[in-house]
Amino acid sequence: MSPAHRPVRFGVVVFPGSNCDTDAHHAIGTFPGAGAQFLWHKDTDLAGVDAVILPGGFSYGDYLRCGAIARFSPIMQAVRDFAADGGLVIGICNGFQTLVESGLLPGGLLRNMGLKFVCRYVNLRVENADTPFTSTCDEGDLLRIIVKHNEGNYAVDAETLARMNANGQIVLRYADASGALTDEANPNGAVENIAGICNDTFNVFGMMPHPENSVEAAMAGGADGRRIFQSMIDTVLQRAEVAS
Amino acid sequence: MNVRVHVTPKKGILDPQGATVERALPNLGFEGVSEVRIGKFIEFRLDPQGKTAEQAKAEVDEMCRKLLANPIIEDFTFAIDEG
Amino acid sequence: MSPQYVNRRADVDAAVKLGLTAEEYAHICEIQGGEPTYVELAIYSLMWSEHCSYKHSRPILGRFPTSGPRVLQGPGENAGVIDIGDGWAIAMKVESHNHPSAVEPFQGAATGVGGIVRDIFTMGARPIVSCDSLRFGELDEPRQRYLLDGVVGGIAHYGNCLGIPTVCGEIYFEPSYEGNCLVNAMAAGILRTDQIVRAKAAGVGNHVVLIGNKTGRDGIGGASVLASQEFDETLEEKRPSVQVGDPFTEKKLIEACLVLLHDHLVVSMQDLGAAGLTSSSSEMASKGMVGLDIHADRVPLREADMEPWEIMISESQERMLSIVEPGKLDAVREVCDRWDLDCTVIGEVTDSKMLRVWWHGEMVGDIPARRLADEAPVVRTPSVKPAYIADDPVAVGDADYPAAKDLGAALLELLAAPNIADKRWAWEQYDYIVQANTMQIPGGDAAVLRVKGTTRGIAFANDCNGRHCYLDPYRGAKAAVAEAARNLSCAGALPVAVTDCLNFGNPEKGEIYWQFEQAIEGIAEACEALDTPVVSGNVSFYNESFGNAIYPTPMVGMLGLYDDVSVHIDHGFKDEGDLVLLLGPDGAWLDGSEFQKARYGKVEGRVPDVDLEAERRLQAALRAAVGRRLLKSAHDCAEGGLAVALAECAIGSGVNGGARYADPEARAQGGAGRWRGTDVELPEALLAAPGQPLGAAGRPDLALFGEAPTRVVATCAPGDFEALEALLGDIPHRRVGVVTGETLRCTMKGNELISVTVRALRDAYESLPGRLA
Incomplete structure (x- = not known):
């Protein structure tokens, strides 16, 4: 069977304290052409999955710094190798924090400007639709997805930020309902309303909002998050087609 | 004056952060670590405004009790140096 | 420490210091056949404290209906369990953490969440919902803002880390809670009906295994000292015993324990709550009709120099006690290792029927488990009706209660009143979406969740109007049950079971005992009439400070069910042209209303009595209408009366940004500019309802803001x-108006009473954060 005809397999990494791992697993299960499996943090290989999800939650209780202890898990070496080979890795919320702690994405995530955990609907403006994570969107599209975090205030030095902007690595920004990048629309004080970024090879992506809680229209989270996962599925299938 | 305040979880009070870090360090090959306690370090400048060293000390002590530390679950120590 | 100290015999003075009476001490000596050891006395003092023994409440709680065809487990276990169909069941329970939260609000509330969640997964259920009912003093007191901030932060810290959605709750502010805030944490979990685990030790020779955190001096004396005495100036001294919550360890415990339970690796399990090892071990022994030997010296300690009695009563959090067959110990260890959890054999099951405590090979306590549990004292205080209770509603005269002239301004004032204003500031700190089951987010009448893999759903609501319960505990408590059920029925869910948290003052006082008895009777009658048995709960007495009791606050948490959850509706107006209906009888009371308090600064009079038969019929009709998709929204008319209910429906039309509404256009626009208002013509009948002395005064302000039970604002397509x-x-109903553009307009006989834009209503409703700065 050619790779393009089997379901796209997502690996969801489970750290102690992950709590959106089952939600990510469930979300992938709502896509007919995809399936998910859990990867234990003490494992040392990725069991041949096509894409990796570092889920939300509080790995190691978020103690010391969010993601600071999780980055040393045995599985993370395999994730680094996978990413170096061009594999698709998405880090959501705590997963994003782990990716920046690991150095797989630039910058850092500071405590929210309001100093409180915030769980709220936000509008995400798609800044770059030409990535494996946003290919089903158009530039300027608004995705309505929930954020829920204590440390989502993205910060990065000016030089790196300028480079990221120039490269198109800023993928999602917080916007108001009309698409304007206002302070009110920014739930955590992130620099330039940044909600999601890619690495410079566009195969590692981190975002604070939770697309896995936004895959079913009947649910409170809506379904706009589907476009993120659908983009990843399309990318994997395209790559498989090219390869075969 | 320069003031440096250390705030730590009170002796005997559970410190989940410290306990988790204590478990993580051996996994990275650092052996022999025990009694990890994680607190806060706060530093600030204090204009003496004619206060004696004793008065300044009493004032910082009150700051710690009222705001900088939560005396219900935290201990604190501080040092003041002229500068 | 000398062995002599360990085995020291305790005299009556020691007993009194630990809160026991001389008679109770004599009874202990009789059971023990002589003076108890210090360890034994410590155990008795805790197990016979109000908190563990329910000595004042036990005889009266028997009044509750507790059984029904859906009840798989009633009171007496860690949580009640309800059959919801398709082989699924829901475990639910509420518990107070009032006193710990008054001492240290953040950790007190956090450990409250931790404790109730352990009660749920101990039953074998995966926790899926958390709810919190909170009461504080008035917000203009800085101390109250500090408590509110700490409590909400603590709930968020613990619940969010566990990944359990906090989807409902309530917060009220009254001066009576100033020295004694209330933190009632409720949780529910889901399990297969054949997965229920009961906390019963069995199998002589089996290991007693302690799993989770190490034991420190946390909460030493917590159960007997913190929970069973009123607050006074000694508050400061009681502080060192505060427990600190570790949600990360609890999250690991949930995962590990559910594997242990579902894979049948343990015989039974019990969490260590109030009175720690003492209560968990004696309850397991007594329920299983066996004995337990506990080797206190084998318990892993955080502080090396602890004494055996301290180890037995420590309330260190995140610990579970389980009974394990010797052949399965290795498998248990393997699961615990996977989750980096301590797992220690600390004793064994015996046929002695005695709870025996050992210390380095020496027996330091030897108590008949059954008698410890069964012979706990029962105390009945002669009840006395308090003098403040009024027999009649207040006489509304212009001297005491001058009519409000600017009704639009009065409405905005009420919407901004902290008891009515949007609590978004609090619930946006809670993760209400994790686990991907949430269908209605906080801020509405009920939380609605789906049950994955089925068409079914569940709903939760919690209610208690303390002011009403103060003015009439019987009527107020009855109304709390009726309102919780009404909230569920508004969302279309069938109310099926209750868990209650009964918060009262000092039960040794006749007036408090009277309040308690009356409230129990009210709850019992309402639960019988509405077919919602009480399956679990908690009594919290001694909620007093400086001799002043809180309002009696019997908080009712209720579970609702859907066969087909897709029918659920919320309270927000939907489409222009929809008809606005008022269901329920005419007439409204000033007594005990938010209007009385907010505008006139008074809490007095006689609150209305719920007509339970009318309530039952109205709710059944509501559910039938929702089930047939005839209604587009429904909202309970509660604090602030009809006008506030209408305003909440209008604000609810857009305030959540619409992601939970089906309207894709509203979603795309994020709800902005898509509020729906209404044009309502109030019937004159609202002014002159039969049997209602207020209405006769002909006051439109009372018709708009007066309160009455059994009323619902609903909308339907024409x-x-x-x-x-x-x-x-023949269920009373009136068609009073239509859903319109962006203004709320009320008229009577063609005269305009109120005309306010929904944006202005929203601004007033969301003004709470401004008061917290």
Whole structure:
């Protein structure tokens, strides 16, 4: 069977304290052409999955710094190798924090400007639709997805930020309902309303909002998050087609 | 004056952060670590405004009790140096 | 420490210091056949404290209906369990953490969440919902803002880390809670009906295994000292015993324990709550009719120099006690290792029927488990009706209660009152979406969740109007049950079971005991009439400070069910042209209303009595209408009366940004600019309702802001009105207006009473954060 005809397999990494791992697993299960499996943090290989999800939650209780202890898990070496080979890795919320702690994405995530955990609907403006994570969107599209975090205030030095902007690595920004990048629309004080970024090879992506809680229209989270996962599925299938 | 305040979880009070870090360090090959306690370090400048060293000390002590530390679950120590 | 100290015999003075009476001490000596050891006395003092023994409440709680065809487990276990169909069941329970939260609000509330969640997964259920009912003093007191901030932060810290959605709750502010805030944490979990685990030790020779955190001096004396005495100036001294919550360890415990339970690796399990090892071990022994030997010296300690009695009563959090067959110990260890959890054999099951405590090979305590549990004292205080209770409603005269002239301004004032204003500031700190089951987010009448893999759903609501319970504990408690059920029925869910948290003052006082008895009777009658048995709960007495009791606050948490959850509706107005209906009888009371308090600064009079038969019929009709998709929104008319209910429906039309509404256009626009208002013509009948002395005064302000039970504001599409009328039959209902553009307009006999834009209503409703700065 050619790779393009089997379901796209997502690996969801489970750290102690992950709590959106089952939600990510469930979300992938709502896509007919995809399936998910859990990867234990003490494992040392990725069991041949096509894409990796570092889920939300509080790995190691978020103690010391969010993601600071999780980055040393045995599985993370395999994730680094996978990413170096061009594999698709998405880090959501705590997963994003782990990716920046690991150095797989630039910058850092500071405590929210309001100093409180915030769980709220936000509008995400798609800044770059030409990535494996946003290919089903158009530039300027608004995705309505929930954020829920204590440390989502993205910060990065000016030089790196300028480079990221120039490269198109800023993928999602917080916007108001009309698409304007206002302070009110920014739930955590992130620099330039940044909600999601890619690495410079566009195969590692981190975002604070939770697309896995936004895959079913009947649910409170809506379904706009589907476009993120659908983009990843399309990318994997395209790559498989090219390869075969 | 320069003031440096250390705030730590009170002796005997559970410190989940410290306990988790204590478990993580051996996994990275650092052996022999025990009694990890994680607190806060706060530093600030204090204009003496004619206060004696004793008065300044009493004032910082009150700051710690009222705001900088939560005396219900935290201990604190501080040092003041002229500068 | 000398062995002599360990085995020291305790005299009556020691007993009194630990809160026991001389008679109780004599009874202990009789059971023990002589003076108890210090360890034994410590155990008795805790197990016979109000907190563990329910000595004042036990005889009266028997009044509750507790059984029914859906009840798989009633009171007496860690949580009640309800059959919801398709082989699934829900475990639910509420518990107070009032006193710990008054001492240290953040950790007190956090450990409250931790404790109730352990009660749920101990039953074998995966926790899926968390709810919190909170009461504080008035917000203009800085101390109250500090408590509110700490409590909400603590709930968020713990619940969010566990990944359990906090989807409902309530917060009220009254001066009576100033020295004694209330933190009632409720949780529910889901399990297969054949997965229920009961906390019963069995199998002589089996290991007693302690799993989770190490034991420190946390909460030493917590159960007997913190929970069973009123607050006074010694508050400061009681501080060192505060427990600190570790949600990360609890999250690991949930995962590990559910594997242990579902894979049948343990015989039974019990969490260590109030009175720690003492209560968990004695309850397991007594329920299982066996004995337990506990080797206190084998318990892993955080502080090396602890004494055996301290180890036995420590309330260190995140610990579980389980009974394990010797052949399965290795498998248990493997699961615990996977989750980096301590797992220690600390004793064994014996046939002695005694709870025996050992210390380095020496027996330091030897108590008949059954008698410790069964012979706990029962105390009944002669009840006395308090003098403040009024027999009649207040006489509304212009001297005491001058009529409000600017009704629009009065409405905005009420919407901004902290008891009515949007609590978004609090619930946006809670993760209400994790686990991907949430269908209605906080801020509405009920939380609605789906049950994955089925068409079913569940709903939760919690209610208690403390002011009403103060003015009339019987009527107030009855109304709390009726309102919780009404909230569920508004969302279309069938109310099926209750868990209650009964917060009262000092039960040794006749007036408090009277309040308690009356409230129990009210809850019992309402639960019988509405077919919602009480399956679990908690009594919290001694909620007093400086001799002043809180308002009696019997908090009712209720579970609702859907066979088909897709029918659920919320309270927000939907489409222009929809008809606005008022269901329920005419007439409204000033007594005990938010209007009385906010405008006139008074809490007095006689609150209305719920007509339970009318309530039952109204709710059944509501659910039938929702089930047939005849209604587009429904909202309980509660604090602030009809006008506030209408305003909340208008604000609810857009305030959540619409992601939870089906309207894709509203979603795309994020709800902005898409509020729906209404044009309502109030019938004159609202001014002059039969049997209602207020109405006779002919005051539109009272018709708008007065309160009454059994009333609902609903909307339907014009085309469905006929079918709806047929369904409602003789249930009182009026068509009062239509859903319109962006203004709320109320008229009577053509005169405009209120005309305010929904944006202005929203601004007033969301003004709470401004008061917290």
